[in-house]
Amino acid sequence: MDKNSFFWKMVDGRLPPPPCAKTLGIEFAAVDGERGTVEVKFEAKPEFLNPVGNVQGGFLAAMLDDTMGPALIATLDSGEFAPTVNLNVQFHRPAKAGPLKGIGRVVLRGKEICQLSGELFQDDKIVATATATAIIRKM
Numbered sequence: 001m002d003k004n005s006f007f008w009k010m011v012d013g014r015l016p017p018p019p020c021a022k023t024l025g026i027e028f029a030a031v032d033g034e035r036g037t038v039e040v041k042f043e044a045k046p047e048f049l050n051p052v053g054n055v056q057g058g059f060l061a062a063m064l065d066d067t068m069g070p071a072l073i074a075t076l077d078s079g080e081f082a083p084t085v086n087l088n089v090q091f092h093r094p095a096k097a098g099p100l101k102g103i104g105r106v107v108l109r110g111k112e113i114c115q116l117s118g119e120l121f122q123d124d125k126i127v128a129t130a131t132a133t134a135i136i137r138k139m
Contacts, residue, residue, distance in 0.1 A: 002076065007070065038104045040104070044098055046097050054094035064104075064120055068084075072134055079138055084132050085133050089128055089130045096122070099122070117129070
């Protein structure tokens with residue numbers, strides 16, 4: 001785990017998040033690089049809503065990817081990155097514009113292949129869950 005990496009500089013506010021994460025309104029509430037866990041906050045904007053007033057599922061999937069990925073990224077060494085190679089999302093209830101909370105974790109970390117899981121909540125109710133596979137690569 002490299003505490004001087006881009007990720008940790010972003011977590012402690014020395015660097016801004018990437019534009020895609022900024023669009024989702026990401027904010028890190030808690031990160032544990034030793035355990036591979038993260039709690040993040042998002043802000044679902046009115047622009048994310050579909051015609052019936054719910055957050056479009058692609059935005060929720062992106063939020064879950066930006067929840068689980070950082071749980072793994074927090075564990076990486078200098079010069080490593082970990083793209084998602086598979087993302088499975090289950091939608092449980094509609095989300096509205098407003099704050100959401102994501103909880104992500106590394107379930108299994110191999111030498112290269114990692115399994116991740118995450119949940120997305122609004123008003124303390126589960127909105128969506130996901131699992132993902134990521135692969136650790138050297139830059």
